[in-house]
Amino acid sequence: MLLGCIGDDFTGSSDLGNTLAKAGMRVVQYSGVPTGPADPDVEAGIVALKSRSLPVEEAVRLSLEALEWLQEQGCQQILFKYCSTFDSTPEGNIGPVAEALARELEADQVIFCPAFPxxxxxxxxxxxxxxDRLLNDSGMENHPLTPMTDPDLRRWLALQSTVGVGHVPAATVWQGADAVRDRIAAESDAGKPFVICDAIRDEDLLTLGAAADGAPLITGGSGIALGLPENFRRQGLLSPEPPVWEGQVGRVAVLSGSCSRATRGQVAHHIGLGEAALEIDPREVLAGTFGAMDAAEWVLGQDGAPLVFSSADPRTVRAVQAEYGTEEVAHALEEFFADLARYLVDGGVTRLITAGGETSGAVVEGLELGQLDIGPEIAPGVPAIRAGEDLVLALKSGNFGAEDFFDRAARMLGDEG
Structure with a gap:
């Protein structure tokens, strides 16, 4: 294994896998820290954690366990992957996890770049x-777990970190990789080893990737990985033959727990196509009057690509959270979708599409999927994934994908290639 990656959620990890697979690397995503060695032909291994919204201490502990396993696989470089909207709170978890990884790797110059043009x-x-909107005016300010209220990454990361935060402006990035390396070194020498890097084009991310050649630790969204495979390719370390994808025939279901604008638009579009849809009322789930088995029976009685969703307007979500508590609502819905996924797969569903990081993580954990092979791109940031002999998945972050994503994903997952 050449590149070791630690993702703070499951959809973001598959997003990263998509970037690396498109660049020709053999990529496997692991659900949690594996207990045994990786297959020898894996070039990029991604340990997907559900650590984005955990308490800081637990997120750090899990990330260090992932690092230890990746080091045992012989990784030459570590990438800490977080969301392209920098999902975090003023307490963490991006800053504390990055600090812990940097200490272990003795990294005194660390790139931070969530850009994904x-x-x-x-x-x-x-x-x-x-x-064209600043982060705090994009809808992310309404996120139920990690509301992003400040677009300045320097300020936000400084709240989470005990080390200084520097900056590489776009004008420097446009001068090339050498200029970026020089600016990062200067910021580190000035007591600012964590460096926010501007990027507005894919070309900028390629420049940052070249500048990161040989760096022990890099952090960012999936876009920061665009230029990393080429560093290994120049050394003759990558296989010349990319893996071949084979789709899966069979029943399909869509599970959506994201409240993002994009996902709510996708839900509306899917319903507009005439597909069967079942909206979940969190109050009924919390009261125990409607459960995952009820939803599974409904799905298995439908044709086409039935949708089960709890993707309500943010005002509705806040009202339910105020009544029952944020953590209680989140836990109940995650448990609901995890149980529902198990019932559906047991009932013969072979293509499963999920929307929302927490929902996707719950589904992956509920199905106890240890290893996910990354396939072709369905939409930017979202690959097709094979989870076993008879199961394929699409794990979508809330804000990703066009309006017709659910229909597109169903066709891609069922494509025999």
Whole structure:
């Protein structure tokens, strides 16, 4: 294994896997820290953790366990992957996890760049944009677990870190990899080893990847990995033959727990196509009057690509959270979707599409999927995934994908190649 990656959620990890697989690496995503060695032909291994919203101490512990396993596989470089909208709170977990990894790796110069231009995420003057909106005006300010209220990544990361935070502006990035390396070194010498890097184009991410050649630790969204495979390819370390994808025939179901604008648009579009849809009321789930078995029986009685969703308007979500508590609502819905996924797979569903990081993580954990082979891209940031002989998945972060994503994913997962 050449590149070792630690992801703080499951959809973000598959997003990263998509980036690396498109660049020709043989990629496997692991659900949690594996207990045995990796297959020898794996070039990039991604340990997907559900650590984004955990208490800081637990997130750090799990990340260090992942690091230890990746080091045992012989990884030459470590990438800490977080969301392209920098999902975190003023307490963490991005800063504390990065600090712990940097200490273990003795890394005194660390790139931070969540930019993913293909999905509309760019960093300019240290601030994160989603499309033409600053992060705090993009809908992310309403996130139920990690509301992003400040677009300035330097300020946000400084709240989470005990080390200084520097900046590489776009003007420096446009001068090339050598200029970036020089600026990062200067920031580190000035007591700012954590360095936010601007990137507004894929070319900028390729420049940052070249600048990171040989760096023990890099952090960012999946876009920061665009330029990393080429560093290994120049050394003749990558296999010349990419893996071949084979789709899966059979029943399909869509599970959506994301409340993002993009996912709510996808839900509306799917219903507009005439597909069967069942909206989940969290109050009924919490009261025990409607459960996963009820939903599974409904899904298995439908044709096409039936959708089960709890993707409500943020105002509705806040009202339920105020009534029952944020953690209680989140836990109940995650448990619901995990149980539902198990019932559906047991009932013969072979293609499963999920929307939302927490929902996808719950589904992967509920199905006890240890190893996921990354396939072709369905949409920017979202690959097709094979989870076993008879099961394929699409794990989508909330804000990713066009309106027709669910239909597109169903067709891609069922494509025999």
């Amino acid at each position: 293909a999905a509309g995420r760019t960093v300019y003057q240290g601030c994160l944009f989603v499309g």
